[in-house]
Amino acid sequence: MEKSNNDEKLTKVGINWYPGHMAKAKRMLQENLKLVDAVAEIVDARAPEASRNPDFDALFANKTRLILLNKADLADEAMTRRFVEYYKGRGFLAAPIVSTGAAGKKQAVSLMERAVADKVKQMEEKGVRKTVRIMVVGIPNVGKSTFINRIAGENRAKTGDTPGVTRSKQWVKVNAYLELMDSPGLLWPKLEDQDKALSLAFLGSINDDILDGEELSQKLLARLRELAPQALTERYKKITADTPENELLEAVARSRGFLLSGGVLDTERAARIVLDEFRGGKIAKVTLDTVPEA
Ligand SMILES: Nc1nc2c(ncn2[C@@H]2O[C@H](COP(=O)(O)OP(=O)(O)OP(=O)(O)O)[C@@H](O)[C@H]2O)c(=O)[nH]1
Ligand SMILES: [Mg+2]
Structure with missing residues (x-):
């Protein structure tokens, strides 16, 4: 009776693709946007395009934006380099990172400093040392919380190998002048591209229970x-x-x-x-x- 074709199974993805807490999370990001100087989007280096939330372009239109290709240790190195160049060419500050490794911290911090250098300078001219606030965003399970822990140097944010670990925002102070905001993984409401959805499922960004x-x-x-x-x-x-x-x-x-x-x-x-x-x-x-x- 039940025919098991691909469309049917992937429609299943569609039903639970955008659980209710994500709409709430999106509103939370919007509300906090005015507090931040830049937005760092974490993507999975194994599928940088599939793991970019298309809603972010509109949501963060007026913000300085970084793209960090995380889990670079699991991706094809040459491809990661090409993607980094591609995003740079499109006006983003971009870099590969390995949030579970020690090496990337310095580079990530200096990239974030570069992202906000102009603002910091403007404030300095007024005699103020500015505290920079950066929002860390991305789809579920790409390593946002791990990245923040790596930068902040402690296990401040909860992490885990399933999507949906972080459920609300959390500010983490890196030093006197830098604060990062962790946020819940966010997908987008309408799944148009089945291939992308499949990639996200492979990576573990969609809850396995619905697949x-x-x-x-x-x-x-x-x-x-x-x-x-x-x-x-x-x-x-x-x-x-x-x-x-x-x-x-x-x-x-x-x-x-x-x-x-x-x-x-x-x-x-x-x-x-x-x-x-x-x-x-x-x-x-x-x-x-x-x-x-x-
Ligand atoms: N190999 C590898 N694993 C990583 C890296 N960064 C994070 N991980 C792993 O990826 C999994 C997800 O990490 P989290 O930091 O919880 O991801 P998140 O984006 O905060 O996830 P949600 O809060 O659920 O949206 C964990 O098992 C991490 O150990 C990395 O650079 N390389
Ligand atoms: Mg998290």
């Missing part, structure tokens, strides 16, 4: 076979160039020996493992997006 894990995982495997076929076969030995798309999960289960009683392959477990390993960067460093044409 069909096996279907998602199978699509991810198909995508990875295009992007990094060798790495995929190295990780899951039974996947070859000839494995049909609808048997990829079974091949993973066979590679790992995931069997249920009666020798049935446990594809559900295989699906979970593939998503976890991809999100943890264990399969390959890949970038799902391509740089838009100029």
Whole structure:
């Protein structure tokens, strides 16, 4: 009776795509906008375009904006460089970062200082040392809170590997002159591009509870076979160039020996493992997006 085609499953994404707390979060961002000197948008370096909220252009139209490509440790390095150039070309201050690593802190701080240098100078001319306030925004699970902790040097903001960890705003003082505002992950109300939605689901920015894990995982495997076929076969030995798309999960289960009683392959477990390993960067460093044409 139930036909299981892609549209139907992805419509499921549509229903819970924009939960009620996000509308509230958007209003909160709007209300706090007047307090901040710049907006730092955190995107996932593995899908910088898919993980940009299209509402932000209108929402932050009059603000100085930075784009930080986080989780650069999990993305294709050359692609990350190209994306950074692309955003710079479009007038943003942009840089790759790894919020879980120690190295990026100095660079991120200096980028934020550059973003507000003019304002700070204007105030200095009036004899005032200005406190800079920057709002950190982005879709769920891209690492906003981890970034703030990295910059502030302590575990001030709660983090976690599922979307929707941060539920309200939080100001974090970095030093006497810099304060960052953490905010809840924000998607946009109308999902138009199914490919982007799929990328966000792969990355873990959409709540897994509303998705069909096996279907998602199978699509991810198909995508990875295009992007990094060798790495995929190295990780899951039974996947070859000839494995049909609808048997990829079974091949993973066979590679790992995931069997249920009666020798049935446990594809559900295989699906979970593939998503976890991809999100943890264990399969390959890949970038799902391509740089838009100029
Ligand atoms: N490999 C890697 N993992 C990261 C990086 N930054 C954050 N993470 C991980 O990504 C997950 C999400 O991080 P959070 O900081 O909670 O993300 P968030 O954007 O605040 O998420 P919400 O509050 O749910 O919107 C956590 O498991 C982090 O450890 C990074 O640069 N590299
Ligand atoms: Mg958070």
